[in-house]
Amino acid sequence: MADLPDKTAALIDWYLAAVDAAELTDKRYPVKGMNVWTAYGLSARRNLDAVMIREIEATGSRAVEFPALIPRTEFVKESEHIKGFEDEVFWVTRGGGSDLDIPLALRPTSETAIYPIFALWVRSHRDLPLNVYQIVNTFRSDTKTTRPFLRVREIHFFEEHTCQVDESAATERVRSNLAAFRKMAEALCLPYLTIRRPEWDKFPGAFYSLAFDTPVGGAQTIQSGTVHHYRENFSRPYEIRYEAADGSQRFVHQTTFGLSERLLGAVVAIHGDAKGAVLPAAIAPYEVVIVPILAAGAGEAVLAAARGYADRLRRHGRRVHVDERDDRPGAKYYHWETRGVPLRLDVGPREAQTGTATAVDRLGRRSTVSSASLESEVHGILLDFDRTLRERARAAFTERxxxxxxxxxxxxxxxxxxxxxxxxxxxxxxxxxxxxxxxxxxxxxxxxxxxxxxxxxxxxxxxxxxxxxxxxxxx
RNA sequence: GGGUCUGUGGGGUAGCUUGGUCCAUCCUUCGGGGUUCGGGACUCCGAGACGCCAGUUCAAAUCUGGCCAGACCCA
Missing domain, CATH: 3.30.110.30 (C-terminal domain of ProRS)
Structure with missing residues (x-):
């Protein structure tokens, strides 16, 4: 098995090799910047989505889904926004055999799809706040070199769009988003710094933009999310108005909150090591992999013990895999370490006989757990694993x-x-x-x-x- | 956006200048068999490619053009 490039010497080379080796994505799809989500990668992504959904819904946001195509006539209503995106929009200009009268933009982001409908939904101050999010794919024709998760042309995008009664309510929504992201990053063990973007680099059309940046080595950072305050910049052109309690007509103040699979890239880049990816328990497709050690003669008892442990852990809500492949244990260890599995349980004749398992976490720390307290001990080890990941990342963060x-x-x-x-x-x-x-x-x-x-x-x-x-x- | 270069089994390469000797080779990958199994096993048998589309030619991995994808440099 070829070793990965040295992470500190050539971060991007290491990253590309690590993502590849972990089988999180297949980048051989023949369209620039559009990669295939493998079963393993998609599982990690869905776990990441679950973290986002949990934290955003805790703040009162609800899921919606808008169409992917936006009529040109709607797309061009906010001039700054158009200037910012026109160079990277994919256009649908034909339907079947004939040209479309009005070309359709494949959403690079969804403001212009959503806001005409917001204008219909918002009539009264009683309709506010309106806090909704969607997790959809968006498309940007990026001309630069694309990289799995970090720079793609089909983006797996989380976007919250909100309407608030006034500027200060919108500012409050921004703060709520910052707090929600704090919790998401906590689950991902990801340190970051919230930074207000300069005028020329804010989201096109925004009043201001706050971004979450994570240093990953050298002078390099990954922007893993953004929160924008739009004031009335979009509500005016899209005429999102409401009648206030005093009978006056007012424009809403809007905010958005955007995240993507870049978070997955950041997690790999931050936590990974010479053996490959290291995934925090919250997003690992398998939190625990059990490796039965099938020495001659003891196979049946070992397998029965391994499967029994797996069943019990699953009943406690853990994602567990038993690696029963006909392969040597050492090969399996490397296989799952490359894929970043937080915890491995070895079950051989010794463990089967004594009612134990040998636990080795992805940081190489070894312990023995006993069958009697399997669930609680595994829980404790995973908590400690995440805590250690978080502390390790935080220590590196301060030095960057x-x-x-x-x-x-x-x-x-x-x-x-x-x-x-x-x-x-x-x-x-x-x-x-x-x-x-x-x-x-x-x-x-x-x-x-x-x-x-x-x-x-x-x-x-x-x-x-x-x-x-x-x-x-x-x- | 402009420029330079690259594309050969799943991954890495040789061959390309000067078209034919070449469906090559090594490390891996995949399928099957056997011996194995507490940190990347060994062995035997087998599978698998010239980015795509045209053109030139008796003959194209090799020459030409377009496209697609990738890398680097400049803006």
């Missing part, structure tokens, strides 16, 4: 930021950089050029490294309105 005080320092940077920025766009672009990446924006929360007040702008030296900002390269 460093302060830069001059532009030349940004060149060839080995970490994400924290720097003082005056807020001017031209200075922002100078910073982006220097780091050969992006100015992610200004952090919305405390940074993981100690900081005083920001000094003069790293680009122009102005001391008027410097703020701490983050510069990085996209993976």
């Amino acid at each position: 930021f460093s302060v830069a005080t001059t532009l030349p320092e940004l060149t060839g940077s080995k970490t994400v950089r924290v720097l003082a920025w005056c807020g001017k766009e031209e200075c922002g672009h100078a910073i982006e050029t220097a780091i050969a990446g992006g100015l992610l924006g200004t952090p919305e929360e405390e940074l993981p490294i100690p900081l005083g007040d920001p000094g003069p702008c790293i680009a122009c030296g102005s001391t008027e309105t410097p703020k701490w900002a983050i510069a990085a390269q996209p993976l």
Whole structure:
């Protein structure tokens, strides 16, 4: 079995090989940026979806689904939005043998599909807030190099769209989304920083955009989600109005919250090691794989014990697989380690006889569990596994930021950089050029490294309105 | 968006300049058999490819064009 490329030396090469080896996706489909979801990968994705659904529904959001095709006439109503997306929209221009009178856009995102209908749904302040989400595929004709999960042209997209009575209610919805994402990231053991994007990089049409960025090594980050405040930018062109209690007609203030399979990519990139993927229990297709060790003569008793353990764990809601393939145990260990399974239980003649199992978690920690307390011990091991993953990722997270005080320092940077920025766009672009990446924006929360007040702008030296900002390269 | 390059079994390669000797080769993968089974087993038998579509030619993996996919560089 070929070893993976070194993760610290060549992160992207490691990532591509690790995703491939874990069989999370098959990238041989002959359309650029569109990959096949394998059974294993789809299972992980559905578990990820379940985490999103659980946390967003806890905040009162309900699932809807809108069509994938949007008439050009609706698509073009908000000018900033169109400018932002027109270069990457796939158009459907023919139906059967004839050209369509009105071309149909294959949604790159769903504002323009949803908002004409929101205008029908929202009549009164009693209809508000309107909080709905959908998990659908969206399409963007990205011209850059595509990468499984991180940059694809068919995106598995979670998008919440909301309508609120006014700006402050919308701001409150943004905060609620940030809190929901905090819980999702907790389940994925994923550290991140919430960053307010600069004006030129916000979502097209948004009032402001907040993004969740996770440093993954070197100066590189993965943007794993965004929350946008739209104010009335869309409700005006789409005429989403309501009658307030005082009888006046008002436009709603809107927000959106977007996530995608990038989260899965971020999880692989953050937790994976030299053996391959490492998946937190919340999204692992199998939380536990049982490997029966079928030494000559003891086969039946061993298999019976292994299957018995699996049944009991399944009754407790665990996702369990018994690897009964005719293969040697060592080969099976590597197989499941590459796929990131959190916990392995070995059951051989010894264990079958003593009523135990040998537990080895994906971090290589070994213990013996006894049949009598199987369910609770496995539960405890998985909790500890996630906790350790979280702590390990958090420790690495704090080391992935460093302060830069001059532009030349940004060149060839080995970490994400924290720097003082005056807020001017031209200075922002100078910073982006220097780091050969992006100015992610200004952090919305405390940074993981100690900081005083920001000094003069790293680009122009102005001391008027410097703020701490983050510069990085996209993976 | 512009440019350069690449595409050979499931994965990695040789062959391409100068068309025929080539349906090759190694490590793996897959199917079957046997010996095995507590950290990537061994062995035997077998399967499997020239990105796609045209063109040139007696003859195309090889030359030409278009398309698709991928990599890198520039904007």
